[in-house]
Each structure stands twice: as C-alpha cells, then as structure tokens.
Amino acid sequence: MAHEPRPRRFVSTKVEVEGREETKIVELPDRTPEPWGPDAELTVVGQRVARMDALEKVTGRARYTADLHRGGMLFAVIVRAPVPAGTVTRMDTAAALAIPGVRGVLTADDVRGIRHEAGHLFDATIHYAGQPLCAVCADTLDVAHRAAAAVTMEITPAPHAVTAEQALAEGAPVVRAGGNRTRNSPRIIKRGDAAQALREADVVITREYRTPVVLHTALEPHGAVAEWEADRVTVWESTQGIFMTRTDVARAFGLPLSHVRVMKDYMGGGFGAKNGASASTYIAVALARKLGRPVRCVLDRKGEQVDSGNRSATVQRVTIGARRDGRLVAILLDAIVPLGIGGWQAGPARIYHELYQCPNVHTSETFVYTNAGAMSSFRAPGHTEGAFGLECTMNALARELQLDPLELRIRNYAADDQSRARRYSDKQLDDCYEMGAQRFGWDARESRRGDRTGRWRRGFGMASATWGAGGGPPAYATVRINRDGSVEVLTGAQDLGTGSRTVFAQVAAETLGARLATVRTVLGDTERLPFASNSWGSITTASVGPAVRVAAEEARSRLFEAAAAMMDAVPEDLEARESVIHVRGGARTMTFAEVCDKLGDVMIIGQGSRGPNPDGATLAAFCAEFAEVLVDVETGRVRVERLVAAQDSGRIINPTLAESQLEGAILQGLGYALFEERAMDAALGLPLNPNMHDYKIPTMRDVPHLEAFFVPGADTTANHTGAKGVAEPPIIPVAPAIASAVADALGVEVTEIPLTP
Amino acid sequence: MRLTVNGSAYDVPLAGHETLLAVLRGRLAMTGTKLVCGHGECGACTVLLDGVPAYACLTLAAACEGVEVTTIEGIGAPDRLHALQQAFIDHDAVQCGFCTPGQIMAGVALLRENPHPTEEDVQRAMSGNLCRCGTYPKIVRAVLDAASKLEASHGA
Numbered sequence: 001m002a003h004e005p006r007p008r009r010f011v012s013t014k015v016e017v018e019g020r021e022e023t024k025i026v027e028l029p030d031r032t033p034e035p036w037g038p039d040a041e042l043t044v045v046g047q048r049v050a051r052m053d054a055l056e057k058v059t060g061r062a063r064y065t066a067d068l069h070r071g072g073m074l075f076a077v078i079v080r081a082p083v084p085a086g087t088v089t090r091m092d093t094a095a096a097l098a099i100p101g102v103r104g105v106l107t108a109d110d111v112r113g114i115r116h117e118a119g120h121l122f123d124a125t126i127h128y129a130g131q132p133l134c135a136v137c138a139d140t141l142d143v144a145h146r147a148a149a150a151v152t153m154e155i156t157p158a159p160h161a162v163t164a165e166q167a168l169a170e171g172a173p174v175v176r177a178g179g180n181r182t183r184n185s186p187r188i189i190k191r192g193d194a195a196q197a198l199r200e201a202d203v204v205i206t207r208e209y210r211t212p213v214v215l216h217t218a219l220e221p222h223g224a225v226a227e228w229e230a231d232r233v234t235v236w237e238s239t240q241g242i243f244m245t246r247t248d249v250a251r252a253f254g255l256p257l258s259h260v261r262v263m264k265d266y267m268g269g270g271f272g273a274k275n276g277a278s279a280s281t282y283i284a285v286a287l288a289r290k291l292g293r294p295v296r297c298v299l300d301r302k303g304e305q306v307d308s309g310n311r312s313a314t315v316q317r318v319t320i321g322a323r324r325d326g327r328l329v330a331i332l333l334d335a336i337v338p339l340g341i342g343g344w345q346a347g348p349a350r351i352y353h354e355l356y357q358c359p360n361v362h363t364s365e366t367f368v369y370t371n372a373g374a375m376s377s378f379r380a381p382g383h384t385e386g387a388f389g390l391e392c393t394m395n396a397l398a399r400e401l402q403l404d405p406l407e408l409r410i411r412n413y414a415a416d417d418q419s420r421a422r423r424y425s426d427k428q429l430d431d432c433y434e435m436g437a438q439r440f441g442w443d444a445r446e447s448r449r450g451d452r453t454g455r456w457r458r459g460f461g462m463a464s465a466t467w468g469a470g471g472g473p474p475a476y477a478t479v480r481i482n483r484d485g486s487v488e489v490l491t492g493a494q495d496l497g498t499g500s501r502t503v504f505a506q507v508a509a510e511t512l513g514a515r516l517a518t519v520r521t522v523l524g525d526t527e528r529l530p531f532a533s534n535s536w537g538s539i540t541t542a543s544v545g546p547a548v549r550v551a552a553e554e555a556r557s558r559l560f561e562a563a564a565a566m567m568d569a570v571p572e573d574l575e576a577r578e579s580v581i582h583v584r585g586g587a588r589t590m591t592f593a594e595v596c597d598k599l600g601d602v603m604i605i606g607q608g609s610r611g612p613n614p615d616g617a618t619l620a621a622f623c624a625e626f627a628e629v630l631v632d633v634e635t636g637r638v639r640v641e642r643l644v645a646a647q648d649s650g651r652i653i654n655p656t657l658a659e660s661q662l663e664g665a666i667l668q669g670l671g672y673a674l675f676e677e678r679a680m681d682a683a684l685g686l687p688l689n690p691n692m693h694d695y696k697i698p699t700m701r702d703v704p705h706l707e708a709f710f711v712p713g714a715d716t717t718a719n720h721t722g723a724k725g726v727a728e729p730p731i732i733p734v735a736p737a738i739a740s741a742v743a744d745a746l747g748v749e750v751t752e753i754p755l756t757p
Numbered sequence: 758m759r760l761t762v763n764g765s766a767y768d769v770p771l772a773g774h775e776t777l778l779a780v781l782r783g784r785l786a787m788t789g790t791k792l793v794c795g796h797g798e799c800g801a802c803t804v805l806l807d808g809v810p811a812y813a814c815l816t817l818a819a820a821c822e823g824v825e826v827t828t829i830e831g832i833g834a835p836d837r838l839h840a841l842q843q844a845f846i847d848h849d850a851v852q853c854g855f856c857t858p859g860q861i862m863a864g865v866a867l868l869r870e871n872p873h874p875t876e877e878d879v880q881r882a883m884s885g886n887l888c889r890c891g892t893y894p895k896i897v898r899a900v901l902d903a904a905s906k907l908e909a910s911h912g913a
Contacts (some may be wrong), residue, residue: 050846050847054846054854057851057854058838058845058854058857058861059789059830059833059834060788060828060830060858066792140783141779141783142779217889218853218855218889219791219799219856220853221793266854267853268791268856269889301794301795497851497854497890660852660890660892663891664892665891691798692793692799692887693794693796698891699885699893700879700880700883700893700896700897701881701884703897
C-alpha cells in the first residue's frame with residue numbers, strides 16, 4: 001500500500017542578521033494565520049498605547065543588573081592592562097588580599113580555557129590597553145576598588161600598533177600571531193566587471209572618506225551577578241541575548257545548558273555591544289564558584305568605554321562611474337577597517353552592493369588587527385560606515401552632473417536585490433523618498449537658503465538606507481490565560497528599551513480579542529521561557545511577533561472551544577473583543593474570566609513558533625533622510641537645524657514606540673556625524689577619552705527639529721504580521737545627509753567625520 | 758550619622774569618603790538612583806538636596822547631615838505619580854529607562870524653580886542629563902506638558 005508522502009516538518013530558510021545571511025533549520029508551525037494585510041481591521045495593533053513598563057521606569061522601581069542584591073553578595077573589580085602591548089612577568093596580589101574585607105582574587109589559573117578576544121581571559125600577553133589581567137573581590141565595591149589598586153605587577157612593554165597605518169606599516173609589531181590582517185583580507189565581493197565598465201562611463205568621480213571609532217556608551221555598563229547552587233549557576237546579566245549568554249557560560253565552565261540559568265529583566269541599553277557573555281560575566285561566575293558566594297561584577301565607566309566594543313573606523317576609497325543622465329555603470333570601493341584586537345568583520349561594502357541599481361560593483365575590504373579594544377556590533381554595523389562613503393559620493397556625483405540628489409537616486413532605484421539576484425518581499429523606499437521630500441520641503445529648499453555671504457550659511461543634504469530587518473526563525477512563544485482571565489505572553493526574548501514587551505502584548509491582545517491591560521509579557525529567563533534569539537539586527541518584532549500571534553491563535557481556539565460548550569454555540573460563531581466573547585448575531589456573552597473560572601485549573605495554553613521566511617525574497621527595511629544645517633564659516637561650527645526621516649518598516653505595531661526608536665537612532669547618527677570619536681594616543685597606544693565628559697554624546701541642546709515617520713504599509717510576504725524591524729535603518733543615512741548638507745552650505749565637500757570645527 | 762531621605766531618618770554608620778550615591782544604593786537599598794559615570798558627567802544620579810538638584814556621585818554623604826535628600830523613590834508612588842512621571846509615561850519619554858530617574862529629578866527641580874519653562878529653558882536646565890537612547894525630544898515635551906498640568910491643578 002502506498003503511503004502519502006508526509007509533509008516535511010523541518011525545512012531550511014534564510015535569515016539575515018546584522019547584514020549577514022544565514023541558513024537556518026526551522027520547524028513548521030502547526031498553523032499559519034492569514035496575513036494581516038494593509039487594510040486589515042485591527043484594534044490594538046497599530047495603536048499608540050503607552051509603554052507597558054514605563055511605570056516601573058519612571059518610579060525607579062525597575063531593577064537592572066546592578067540593582068540586584070543577593071544575600072552575602074560580593075563585589076568584583078577588574079584590574080586592567082595599563083599599556084597596549086607587552087607581557088606580565090610578575091603579579092603580586094598579597095597586598096590586595098591583606099586589605100580587610102577582601103575575599104579573594106581571580107587570576108589566569110582560575111579561568112584556564114576561557115577564551116577572550118585574541119587569546120584567553122587574563123592572558124599574560126597584553127594585546128590592548130584595558131585588557132583584563134585579574135580581578136579582585138570584596139565585601140563592598142569600595143573595598144574592591146582599593147584592592148584593585150593594590151595589585152602590583154611587572155610588565156615588559158612591547159611595541160604596539162593602534163591604528164591601521166601602524167599595523168600595516170613595514171616592520172609593524174605583530175598584533176596577532178596569525179598576522180595583522182585577517183586571513184580573508186582583502187575580502188572581495190563583486191558583480192559584473194566594474195573596471196571595464198568604468199572605462200565606458202561618461203563621468204567618473206573618486207573620493208576618499210574617513211570615519212571614526214565610536215563607542216556605544218550605553219548608560220548601563222556591562223555587568224553580571226552570578227550565584228551557584230550546587231552544580232548549577234544563575235546569571236543575571238544585562239544582555240541582548242539570554243540564550244547566547246547561556247551557551248557561552250555553559251561552554252566556558254563545562255556545564256550542561258540545563259545547569260545555567262540566565263535572566264534579564266531590565267537593561268539600560270545595548271546598541272549591539274551586549275550580545276553574549278563578556279569578561280564581566282565569566283569573572284562573576286568564576287569568582288562566585290571559587291568563593292561560594294554570589295558575586296556582582298559590573299564594569300565601571302572607564303572599563304565600559306575601553307573594553308566593551310565599538311564601531312570600527314574605516315578608510316573608504318570610492319569610485320563611481322555614471323552616464324551623463326546619472327545612471328550608474330560602476331561602483332568600486334577599497335576599504336581599510338581596523339577591528340581592534342578582535343570582534344567580527346562588519347565591513348562597509350555590503351550597502352554598496354544593495355542600495356542602487358548598478359550592474360558592475362567591486363568592493364575590497366582589508367580588515368586589520370590593532371592593539372585596541374575589539375569592535376562589536378553597533379547599530380547597523382557596516383552599513384552605517386559604508387553609507388557615509390557611498391551616499392556622500394552619490395551627492396558629489398549629483399553636483400558633478402548638476403542633478404538633484406533625490407532625482408539621481410530615483411534614476412538608480414534598485415527594484416530588486418541585485419546583490420542576491422532576487423526580489424524584495426516589499427520595498428517602499430520610493431515612498432520614503434517622496435513623502436520625506438514632501439515633508440521636508442525638498443523642492444522648495446532654495447527659497448529657504450537665504451544669504452550666501454554671511455557668517456552662517458545654510459545647506460541641505462539627503463541620504464538613504466537599506467537594512468535586512470526581516471527577522472526570521474527560530475522563535476517561540478507561549479500564551480496562557482489564567483483563571484481570572486488575565487493573559488501571560490511568555491517568550492525568551494529581551495526588551496532593551498525598544499518596547500518589545502508592549503509590542504508582544506499588543507499582538508497577543510489583538511489576536512485573542514483581549515483587553516490590553518490584562519495582558520502581561522514575561523521576558524528574559526532561559527529556564528522558564530521558550531527560546532527566542534538575541535535582540536539584534538532589528539529582528540525582534542518580526543521574529544517573535546509572529547510566534548506570539550500563532551500562540552495566541554491557538555489559545556483563542558481552545559478558549560472558544562471551551563466557551564462554545566458553555567454558551568451552547570459552535571466555536572466558529574464566536575468572536576471576542578475586550579476580553580468578552582460574543583456569539584455572532586446573538587445576545588449571549590461570556591467574559592474570559594467567566595469561561596476560565598468555570599474551567600478551574602484547566603488552563604488555556606497556546607504554543608507558537610515563527611515559520612520560515614519566504615523563498616527567493618530579500619526582506620529589508622528602508623529609510624530616507626533629509627537634513628538642513630547652518631555652518632559658521634568663521635569657526636566651522638555646524639548646527640543641524642532640521643532632520644526629516646521617512647522609513648519603511650512594513651506594519652508598525654505601535655507608532656509611538658517606533659517613533660522613539662527612529663528619533664533615538666537619528667540622534668546617535670547625529671553624534672556620529674558631529675562629535676563622537678574615540679581619541680587614541682598613537683604614540684602611547686592609550687585611549688584619551690574613556691569617559692562621558694571627553695567622549696561627547698548628544699545632549700538635549702544638540703537636538704534639531706526632528707520629524708520622523710513611517711510610510712504606511714504591511715509586508716505580508718515577509719511574515720503574517722506584516723511588520724519589519726525599526727531600530728537600525730534610521731542611523732544609517734544621518735551622517736552622509738548632514739555631511740552633504742554641510743558641503744552644500746560651504747560649496748566644499750567634507751570627507752571625514754566627526755565634523756568637529 | 759543621621760541621613761534624612763524622602764522624609765524618613767536613617768542612622769547610617771559610614772566612612773568619611775563615602776558618596777551619597779554609594780550610601781543610597783548600597784546601605785539604604787534605594788536603587789532608583791543610578792551609577793553611570795561616577796564623575797558628575799551624565800546626571801543619572803541626580804537627587805535633590807533641600808530641593809536643589811545635585812549629583813549624588815559627587816556628593817559626600819557626610820555632608821548631608823541636616824539636609825533633606827529627595828530621590829526618585831520620594832517623588833511619587835505608582836498609585837500617586839508626580840505630574841512629571843505621568844507626563845513621561847504619556848509622551849513615551851522613556852526607552853531603556855536607565856537615565857529616567859535622573860531626568861525626572863532634574864525636571865522636578867526645574868519646575869520648582871521655574872514653573873513656566875520655555876522649550877529652551879528645559880534644554881538648558883537638563884542638558885547635563887545624558888540619554889543614549891535619544892529620548893530628548895519626548896522628555897522636553899513631557900516637561901512642558903507637566904508644567905501646564907501642574908499650573909492647571911494649582912489654579913483649580
């Protein structure tokens with residue numbers, strides 16, 4: 001007898017995270033809801049409801065990692081390398097241990113095998129200034145700081161290279177044993193024949209750009225509290241990825257995953273720097289094991305600024321060839337990217353392949369190790385740096401051709417994703433251009449320009465962005481309806497301050513027909529919650545939202561089946577609103593609480609997972625930004641007057657929270673454009689501004705007039721909620737838009753940020 | 758020494774060099790006031806000393822004898838929010854929330870001194886309170902809104 005072939009339960013799908021596409025195996029969900037199309041009638045999704053954890057935050061009751069206090073808890077402080085290269089030949093901790101209240105030290109012998117950046121944690125070989133060398137632990141933070149200062153050591157310094165120029169020079173010091181360039185350098189990505197096409201171009205322009213190393217500067221530093229119970233450890237961590245942190249800790253300490261519990265309730269910002277365990281995590285866990293007491297290890301501000309990641313600097317040499325009508329025929333990039341001592345390769349090249357229709361693109365990236373803190377993801381890593389070179393060059397080309405920069409972009413609009421030879425699930429960058437330009441008054445900008453001879457000159461600029469913010473599997477959620485009708489959404493995701501808690505509750509309330517105030521989202525516990533991935537790459541809403549919806553659909557169908565029996569109806573005739581179930585066309589109603597109370601301890605539970613991404617499509621968000629600046633021609637001071645941003649992120653679940661993300665990303669971009677830069681003394685190899693006074697992030701006085709909005713839409717090809725990510729795309733165009741406005745004001749191009757006077 | 762925080766007196770044994778921030782967070786378990794920079798650079802630890810804003814990280818606890826210290830915990834409770842706390846919620850002037858207690862304390866101090874601030878007054882008074890999430894535009898709106906609501910309620 002022939003069997004029907006069983007449909008496959010596990011399939012593979014493509015997911016893009018932080019500009020990198022991965023193939024993942026995904027379990028098909030039991031149900032795939034009808035997509036919420038652009039015209040779907042939704043009553044909770046799309047509403048400007050208040051952030052659900054705002055009350056805890058405005059009353060100071062929200063507990064962050066450093067606010068936790070466990071009985072008998074000790075405090076750890078890290079002792080760091082004072083030089084960028086060398087060898088520790090002797091370390092003496094006796095004086096530190098003799099201080100009353102000091103409970104122990106942690107040295108390389110205690111953490112054998114735990115990897116950290118270029119080598120191992122507490123390596124005797126120093127790779128960068130600020131590298132952890134040992135840690136001390138005491139009853140109070142105050143005593144721990146004194147103990148850290150009492151550790152003495154002898155160090156034989158070695159020559160260092162803290163810039164790409166130093167590391168690539170002939171006879172440069174060996175930064176990493178495998179070589180100062182990454183093994184894959186130069187990384188070449190190409191399509192067509194750019195060199196040949198350039199010969200046939202009507203216009204060729206070449207520029208060189210420089211972008212700085214910038215620091216995340218999250219207000220809450222990295223940190224962890226660790227507590228062991230027999231052979232199991234609980235870690236409270238300020239992290240964007242509880243499950244990744246769990247994997248890291250389990251691997252480092254040789255534990256089964258089931259013996260590591262990672263929890264995160266509130267966190268004070270991440271911006272890409274808090275993905276997985278870091279030195280502070282390992283130190284807290286190791287000290288807690290060694291001393292048999294809970295240990296808190298939270299970085300101080302200097303530690304955070306020198307050793308918790310950064311956005312790589314770049315040098316980008318860009319050549320663009322175009323026809324007289326502005327159509328691009330060739331794009332070439334030659335980039336040098338110093339990574340610091342490690343991290344990953346978030347190169348600037350990808351956006352050169354993605355943003356415009358162009359048959360011939362050739363990019364080359366050389367990644368260089370230097371004796372400085374390792375890079376890490378920082379809000380749209382790679383694309384933000386790359387957009388500065390690409391978009392400034394496009395604006396230079398527009399000037400060369402005497403074309404409107406907006407018109408140049410429309411003429412080179414990429415309807416498909418040429419870099420991967422496939423379509424977009426949806427793309428409304430054209431709407432972003434049109435609606436952004438309209439809101440800004442782009443066409444009428446000359447009428448605002450005013451005096452061209454005075455001290456303050458006015459200029460206008462624009463730029464755009466693409467970012468793979470479609471999310472994807474795996475992600476799981478559970479929805480429970482309690483006896484009193486209250487609802488819990490359980491998922492192992494994180495809310496970094498983005499609003500995920502609120503967004504998931506809205507999706508669940510919408511699907512269930514529940515009153516939003518009765519829905520609570522529970523996040524951040526690897527032991528009690530189903531898996532969700534790191535909150536990075538602007539993926540959380542689009543990855544987890546659909547899983548929440550599936551879980552809520554399953555819960556609703558169970559609830560309706562139970563209610564139908566009680567209401568003498570069939571489930572198909574029931575509908576719910578504000579936690580009240582109605583029989584369609586009838587008068588009979590029951591509340592969720594009435595149904596569930598009758599069920600007693602029989603709990604309504606729905607499980608949901610995120611299904612695969614569509615085959616053969618690129619999922620991305622898009623953004624266009626327009627800047628107006630005033631430049632003081634005497635001092636060079638730049639005042640950004642106005643920024644308008646129009647973004648396509650598909651359906652917006654909560655416009656208020658999403659706009660907060662837009663504004664925040666734009667202000668980080670403004671800091672990148674105007675004044676943020678990690679200053680490094682190249683001769684000494686030491687960072688000069690590892691604090692919040694000398695490293696300038698924007699203040700309230702730097703805020704221009706901001707108008708940031710979303711173009712309407714819902715990308716139902718991407719997923720059945722129609723939502724895509726929000727957080728990263730809007731930082732991408734800020735610096736080139738501002739720099740181009742400055743160039744427009746002065747009539748002189750600027751090719752380097754920050755634009756400090 | 759005796760420390761008065763949010764209207765309650767505490768007898769605290771302390772070393773002379775301990776900061777008010779360390780005492781609030783460590784000894785009194787009032788963790789709403791945040792440690793961010795430790796050097797008076799960011800405003801996250803803003804508290805009120807006799808109604809005047811101060812950085813708790815730069816204030817010696819020993820200097821606070823006889824001073825009325827007010828922290829975020831003393832401004833309003835969940836069921837009885839200060840108008841500015843409510844305005845922060847209404848305007849989504851909160852993202853990660855880590856700078857929020859300091860922002861609110863700075864805002865409360867401003868509104869006490871200047872009940873009718875202009876947008877520029879707010880920007881000047883609060884430019885020492887850093888926020889990396891970039892909630893500034895909404896914080897300004899929240900402060901201005903709270904000012905008008907406070908005026909309306911006082912007028913009533």
